[in-house]
Structures are given as structure tokens and as C-alpha cells.
Amino acid sequence: MTDSTAQGPHPSPVRVRFAPSPTGALHLGGARTALFNYLFAQHHGGKFILRVEDTDRERSTEESVSGIFDGMNWLGLEWDEGPFYQSHRMERYLEAADRLLAEGKAYRCDCSPDDLETRRKAALAAGLPPRYDGRCRDRNLPADTPHVIRFKNTRTGDVVVRDLIRGDVVFDAAVLDDLVLIRSDRTPTYNFAVVIDDADMAISHVIRGDDHINNTPRQILLFAALGSPLPQFAHIPMIHGTDRTKLSKRHGATSVTAYREMGYLPDAMVNYIVRLGWSHKDQEIFSRRELIDLFDLDHVGSSPSIFNPEKLLWLNAHYMKNTPGIDLLPPVIPFLPALVDPLFSGAPDSGPYADYLVRAIDEWKGRTRTLVELGESLPPFLDRHFPYHPDLSKKGLNQESLPILKELLTRIGSLTTWDHDTLSQLLRSLTEEKGLKLGQVASPLRGALTGQTVSPGIHEVLLLLGQQESLARIRRAIRSLEEGGNP
């Protein structure tokens, strides 16, 4: 295996993590972060760890947790370890904070929010940065008074984030605050819990959204204070909506499972989001195997990208067309409408019904872009009672076509073989004898067979429906024309 990261061979086994806060569904940005972590782990033969950052009990919900798992499963992003929950590790954070306290690397602080606010404003007014002034640093407050635990930050020098995607990002330590590690209610803050977890889980590479890059210098200092080895960092750019702001609910469907409901295939989704920020030369289509073989951090771009639903649609159409009908059957079943007079009885997932459906899917899948469209196209082939499209008389299914339909009824009825060549020859000789173009026969026939103005090729439609059903449908159209003028 070749190593492709900027900093040479990994000194330790590759262990990456996806660490969502369960405060909503798995959205496109989160899914891409998870995907990049998954692919990186797979590529390097490492481990992909799932960690639920649910320390915010107010905003975290069970629904979000299961929604995130659901989304990851749908996309096929299997994790090797976890899920771990931060809410189950509260004792661990307290213990780590106590150790820092004992080592003089942290201190208790009882400044009230009001005090803090007053001093912050005063600092601002005096033209100073509005950070914590360190009042409690050396007070050695007793443990039995209400307090927060703050990190005793270094105040001089630079903190350099050696980012695999952005290069070195330099922060002035003086602008970093004495950040709170443990709140007065004994819960850990985000930055503290993350560092403890990443250290405990021996994470080798932190691959996450670049909305976290400003947190990184603080985290680096915490790793150092803890005496834990520093992981490598890779901050990937955000995905934006069309208005170029961070993707959120305002931009419409942003959860990945919403796309499942809209009839998208998980492989198309994966292929789309992997190309948002990552590329391999000019290649657009990647199999899962290729992704694992080719993925690297070197070719992750550094500018944010905008979600483009049109391209996702195109990719989905591509995957629909290139997926065997048999594999499209299970996912399309939920999109089939209820039928009035079905050709088959029973469930559509097995037996002759399933066999027929697979053939119908194979005829249609190249003309539909989503499972929703596919599901909508199938009913005329599954149901004897379909309506006639209002444009059909214009398209040729009208009084003038009556003789042709009757001729078709006779000739098709007398066939003893039923294959593409026979049907093709039948239609060819009929058009030649009558001096017609194929369209003048195919169009009314299509209307009679399907009630639709568009369909797969006329021979394929006949083959699919079978001789008896085709004849029944032609008879129905003739009757309807004779009785009602137009169908």
C-alpha cells in the first residue's frame, strides 16, 4: 500500500473518527465528513470510529442519534468501533480535569457571568481583547464553592496547526482564552471532551469540517498539557447552499435520508458528495472499490463548495441506468402506487410478479432519473385499468387509426412465435403494405397498449406485456374508439 498524506508514513495505526452532535439529521456536510473518514480508514487499512457527542443534553435527541445511524447505514459507511457516547463518559472528563488541577495546569474560577460580562465590556472599551482576564488563576479556590474549571493557557508564542489540507495555520497564543474545561454544572465543554476522547481513543487523524479550525489551537495546547500524542489534523471545507452560506435547513432538503425518500440511490449520493471537495483527475464516476483505492487527503481542495442538485440528479440517472433491474427492485417497491386491477396478485418482491417487474424496470430505468419517476412509470404495465392520456388522440390514437388497430389485432393474434424479430418483421411488413411510416403505426399502438404518449420501444412493450395482454389492450382501445369517438 502506498501512503499519500503530506507528512509521510503514519507512525501509528490509522484511527479516525466521525463525531456528530445528535442535534439534527445527518446532513450533506456531515455525511461527507463521515465519508472522507471512512474512505481514509479503508484506504489505509485503519479503523473508523463513531462517537456521539451528546454532552449537550438539552439539544441532543434519540431521534437524531438513530437518524444519523440510519443515514450512515444507507450510505454504507460502516464503522469499526463504537458508537461511543460522551454522555457515558462524564466521570472520565471530571477525572481528567482533576488531574490537570492537581498538576497546576488548570484552576477553579468562581467569576459570575455578570462579572465576566462587565469586565469583558470594560476590556472592549479600553481597546483590549475581550478575553478572560485570569483573575482566578492563582486564587486556589476550594472545591466546595460553586465554580468552573479553567485551563491555564500559555500566553506567549505561536500555536501552529500543521494541517494536512491547509498547511501551517498560525495562531497567536495571546488571543487564546483560559477556556472553561468543566462548567459549574460539572459537564465538560466541547473542546475538552473532544480532546480527552481523541486521546483516549488513540485517534491518529482528525478529519473534520473547517468550522472547527479555530478550536484546534486550544485543543493542541490541551493535548500537550495532557501529555498525549498529537493527532494529525485535516480540516475540510464546508458545503454551502446556493447563497454561499453554511448549508442549513433554509436550503431545503439537506438531510441525506431526505434523498432516499426522493428516490435517490446511495451510490449516487456517495459519488456526488465525494466529488464535493475531492477529485481524481477528470474522473466523475467512481465505484466504491475505486474510491477506497484512490481516496487521499492530498486531493481534497481548500475552498468551500456549493451543493448542486442538478448534478446529483444526473449522477442518479447514471446509476439507475447502470444498475441491474434485479437490484433496483427492492428499492423501487416502496415507490409503487396502489393498483386498481393488477396483472399479478400477491407481493411484488417474489415469484412471477417480481420477474415481470424486473423486466419492466430494465426497460424503464434508462429513461427515469429517480426511483420516484421509475415507480410512476411502471403502473400502466402492472395494471389493466389505466387511463388514456388526454394528448393521445393528437398522437394518433383516434378514428383514423381504427383500421390499423384492427389489422394489428388480427396479425398479432395469429402469431405463433413471440420474440423481437417476429414483432419487428410484423410491424415492418404492415407499414410497407399500407405505405405508412413506423410512427404512424407505433404511436396509436403505444397508446392502446399503455395509455401513454411515451414508453420504451414499441417492440419491448409488446414483449413485456405478452401476446394475450397486448391483444386485450388493443381490443379495449378499439371498443373505446367505436363507442366514444376518442378514447
Place this chain on the structure above:
RNA sequence: GGUCCCAUCGUCUAGUGGCCCAGGACGCUGGCCUCUCACGCCGGAAGCACGGGUUCGAAACCCGUUGGGACCA
């Protein structure tokens, strides 16, 4: 407001100093194929934000400007 990041067609991107008066893809568009609709194929319009450097040479390196974004407050 502070800190940090970003900047190639409308969008996703290739590009790691000469192969680029910039390549691919989506979308748009002209045509071909054709029984309908798609698919497919061939063609077209469309971009290096701006200004300075560095260099024999800059989309690429540096500085600045402008614009955008994220985080914190």
C-alpha cells in the same frame, strides 16, 4: 468587532512555473441517431476577481486590494 480560512466557466473541478490564448463534468445550447420519451454520439457559448511584484516565462510563487465564508464575541 476579533481570529482564521478561501478565491479557475452559473456550479463541481483538473492544473503543483513552460505541455494552458486553460482540460473534464453538470446545466444551457446547435446537430446526429430515432416509433415516442430518454439514452448515446458530435459541436457551441461560458472562467484563471483586481493591482502590484518575483521570473526569460505565471492560473500557478510573494505582497496588497476587493469579495466571500467560518468561528468567537
